[in-house]
Amino acid sequence: MEFRHLGRSGMLVSEISYGNWITHGSQVEADQATACVHAALDLGITTFDTADVYAGTRAEVVLGDALKGQRREGLEIFTKVYWPTGPGRNDRGLSRKHIAESINGSLRRLQTDYVDLYQAHRYDYETPLEETMQAFADVVHSGKAHYIGVSEWRADEIRAAFELARELKIQLVSNQPQYSALYRVIEAEVVPTSEELGIGQIVWSPLAQGVLTGKYLPGQPPPAGSRATDEKSGAQFISALLRDEVLTAVQQLKPLAEQAGLTMAQLGVAWVLQNPNVSSAIVGATRPEQLQDNVKAAGVKLDAELLKRIDEILDPVVERDPARTQSPAKRP
Numbered sequence: 001m002e003f004r005h006l007g008r009s010g011m012l013v014s015e016i017s018y019g020n021w022i023t024h025g026s027q028v029e030a031d032q033a034t035a036c037v038h039a040a041l042d043l044g045i046t047t048f049d050t051a052d053v054y055a056g057t058r059a060e061v062v063l064g065d066a067l068k069g070q071r072r073e074g075l076e077i078f079t080k081v082y083w084p085t086g087p088g089r090n091d092r093g094l095s096r097k098h099i100a101e102s103i104n105g106s107l108r109r110l111q112t113d114y115v116d117l118y119q120a121h122r123y124d125y126e127t128p129l130e131e132t133m134q135a136f137a138d139v140v141h142s143g144k145a146h147y148i149g150v151s152e153w154r155a156d157e158i159r160a161a162f163e164l165a166r167e168l169k170i171q172l173v174s175n176q177p178q179y180s181a182l183y184r185v186i187e188a189e190v191v192p193t194s195e196e197l198g199i200g201q202i203v204w205s206p207l208a209q210g211v212l213t214g215k216y217l218p219g220q221p222p223p224a225g226s227r228a229t230d231e232k233s234g235a236q237f238i239s240a241l242l243r244d245e246v247l248t249a250v251q252q253l254k255p256l257a258e259q260a261g262l263t264m265a266q267l268g269v270a271w272v273l274q275n276p277n278v279s280s281a282i283v284g285a286t287r288p289e290q291l292q293d294n295v296k297a298a299g300v301k302l303d304a305e306l307l308k309r310i311d312e313i314l315d316p317v318v319e320r321d322p323a324r325t326q327s328p329a330k331r332p
């Protein structure tokens with residue numbers, strides 16, 4: 001495993017981190033989830049990403065149980081707040097009330113005294129940014145989180161929060177956006193602003209939820225057991241990516257991966273890690289073998305010619321519109 005600083009902070013994170021959206025507490029059984037977390041640790045992954053909302057709060061419980069007995073100082077545990085965690089009108093968003101309550105729930109479920117990074121899962125247009133950032137500052141100053149991050153915030157929102165964080169003497173160090181060879185909407189605005197401010201990207205769905213592994217074939221039913229067959233949750237999220245023109249373009253990457261001596265998954269993860277503003281690629285996995293495959297992308301350098309060929313093949317299907325970075329106008 002290789003390690004990078006999280007933004008301009010002093011904390012190191014593993015280049016490849018393990019996240020448990022859709023999988024833990026939902027698509028995979030607890031034993032399998034634990035086996036994946038233990039495989040991740042054995043492979044040198046030290047950074048784990050979850051959220052209060054995943055699997056209706058069960059994902060944090062599964063991760064906390066799986067990490068029990070590990071040396072806490074050897075781990076970087078990230079969670080998030082914003083999406084609804086209960087039926088109440090205040091069980092969501094970034095109000096002072098919900099942030100103060102949700103961090104306590106997360107710490108209880110994760111069985112830890114602090115998280116290393118506490119992230120705003122989206123921007124909350126119903127709460128003044130000053131209120132949100134003061135609440136985050138109190139979380140940090142009470143020792144419940146070391147650093148603050150955001151997720152899917154626009155460049156101007158990141159800048160405004162960064163300035164408030166500095167006044168409040170807390171460190172806003174990261175943004176968590178969707179980023180893959182197929183989905184590059186952060187490149188035009190979010191990345192340049194982040195580079196200027198010293199904010200690192202912890203990118204989600206680097207494999208486009210499995211699509212970039214090449215296992216979904218155009219015109220064919222999805223492979224058994226894959227996310228596309230998970231009617232409980234996964235299928236709805238991956239469906240937009242399962243278009244024949246996307247799947248056909250992805251198949252054309254196979255000879256390039258072979259020539260580079262990489263699997264398709266390794267090529268996909270290595271691709272996001274070529275961007276120096278990326279601090280970590282958060283991969284998902286339903287089986288330990290997937291992690292064994294994906295971690296080999298750490299430290300891989302892709303040459304300019306290969307990157308150019310990838311761009312030529314994917315160009316017609318790549319999403320680049322910076323306006324795609326957005327948060328709900330009203331709280332969910």
Ligand SMILES: NC(=O)c1ccc[n+]([C@@H]2O[C@H](COP(=O)([O-])OP(=O)(O)OC[C@H]3O[C@@H](n4cnc5c(N)ncnc54)[C@H](OP(=O)(O)O)[C@@H]3O)[C@@H](O)[C@H]2O)c1
Nearest residue numbers: 019020021204205206207208209210226227265283284285
């Ligand atoms: N901040 C946000 O709003 C946000 C949103 C989404 C995700 N995230 C974070 O990002 C993390 C990763 O997201 P993701 O799960 O969509 O990432 P991903 O790495 O793009 O996709 C992971 C899925 O692809 C399949 N896969 C992975 N490696 C494979 C391999 N080597 N061979 C074949 N299939 C493979 C597995 O699904 P199957 O085996 O089921 O096919 C796996 O669960 C989440 O857990 C979460 O922490 C954050």
